[in-house]
Amino acid sequence: MDSDIKILVVKYITGQASEKEADWLKAWMKESPENEAYFAELYETWHNTLITGHQINTDKAYAEFLSRTGQTAGPAGSTAAGITQLWRRIAAAAAIVLCISAGFYYFTRLAGNESEFTVVNVIKGSRKQLLLPDGSKVWINAGSTLKYEKDFGQTSRTVYLNGEAYFDIAPGLKKIPFMVKTKDFIIRDIGTIFNIKAYSEMPVFEATVLEGEVSVEGKFNQKAKSAKVFLKRRQVLKIDIGQQSGDVAATVQSKSIEADVPVRIQQLNPETEDQYIGWKDGLLAFHESTFEQIANDIERRYNVQVIFENEDLKDFKYSGSFRSVNDVTTVLEIIKKTTPISYSISGNKIIIKGNN
Incomplete structure (x- = not known):
């Protein structure tokens, strides 16, 4: 060099x-x-x-x-x-x-309590757009919590996320790095637009980079120290935290990390982009998603509870998209046309059944 x-x-x-x-x-x-x-x-x-x-x-x-x-x-x-x-x-x-x-x-x-933080809770069935003190824009998905210190931008630019959020980072302040801390990983921005999906109750972590670059740091292997990978423009990192898979490695920029959980890094294609970031514009999009994954998104979007009568129904896969559909029944009826399921609704509970 x-x-x-x-x-x-x-x-x-x-x-x-x-x-x-x-x-x-x-x-x-x-x-x-x-x-x-x-x-x-x-x-x-x-x-x-x-x-x-x-x-x-x-x-x-x-x-x-x-x-x-x-x-x-x-x-x-x-x-x-x-x-x-x-x-x-x-x-x-x-x-x-x-x-x-x-x-x-x-x-x-020294106070060490929540009064030193600004906490943004977004209930199920809603979304929120937020402007951080440094000028960065954040879209927060349903069922998510974003927290940051009240002196944000002065001594640090760290936010704490439980859920899903889309970040458009403001330029400047290069001496104070922008970081997103989730339950299992730390994401550092290097001048980017990116989406993080990290619900603590879900066994999957996703990072999607639209512009620029981020690093993702955490324990990919329970026996090893923290490792770090870099994601470049239009790359997606998926980590199945809830699964153990033995010898799995992710290769980024000619470096490998050993992991005992499934780690996948893939290019973001125009055909599947909405699956990762469409939510901020009111779009529900799925590409070969299991019915269990779809149910999780439906629960957050429409503030309902989805119950499967048969566990096997969770494995059905579906591809499709729904733009600005306010009624969960409409979504279920469309899915029903190409998937062998039926359903019943009682209050905010949706019971999914198989077609006999």
Whole structure:
């Protein structure tokens, strides 16, 4: 990797690059997956190693940077020395801001209760659009909860999600990474539009990237430490948390992670896109989905309870879409035309039966 590019990457991720340098680097990143992966790796290094336990640790951050780029600190006048000087200037400037931020963080977090958070609950049968303090837009699906600290955008940009949400991240604030924390995984944004589906009661986690890139970090193997994968534009990550599958590996950017749960990474096709993000526009879409998966979406969308008279009925598969259908009966009648089922409704309970 050219040393000038290494310096430019560091300047960009720390907000020191000029507009011309930033434009050139963005074009360079688009040239190859390797370039994107290199940028993403250094981006993570900056945010993960500069602060450890809310303590400023510039030496560790710089050592990590050298390790990642395969360099050692060089003598005066050398390229490595130039990087050293640049890093020290960046770290000194960051330390002033981060010391203030860390102090304020400790002050507010000592309370340690829900009063320090803004909590958005979206009941079943509804959806909500939200504008976060940093300008990021969030669409929240039915039966979901989104939580963030009241000083969001000042010391952190972390949201906590139980359910499903579509994120359109505002540009800027590169020094404060945007993160989504779910029950099992942490998603870090690298300038993107993405959808996360992570209902705590459901055994499936999904991350869909529309623009840009995200990293997903968590325990893919119960015996190993946390691992991380990067998802690029128009990729979908599916993790079946509730299943154990032995030797399963997901390969991303020439790296593999060993997992004991089914992990799948696939391209997002135009034909199936609505299945992952159509909900925010009022669309119910399914592609070879099991009736059990469909029932889960129906329960959240229409605030009903679906009961299967026979467990085998859960395995029926269906493909189709419903746009702005306000009546659950209409959805069931359409499904019934191509699926061997019948149903009865009692209050908010829907009982699914098989055709004899």
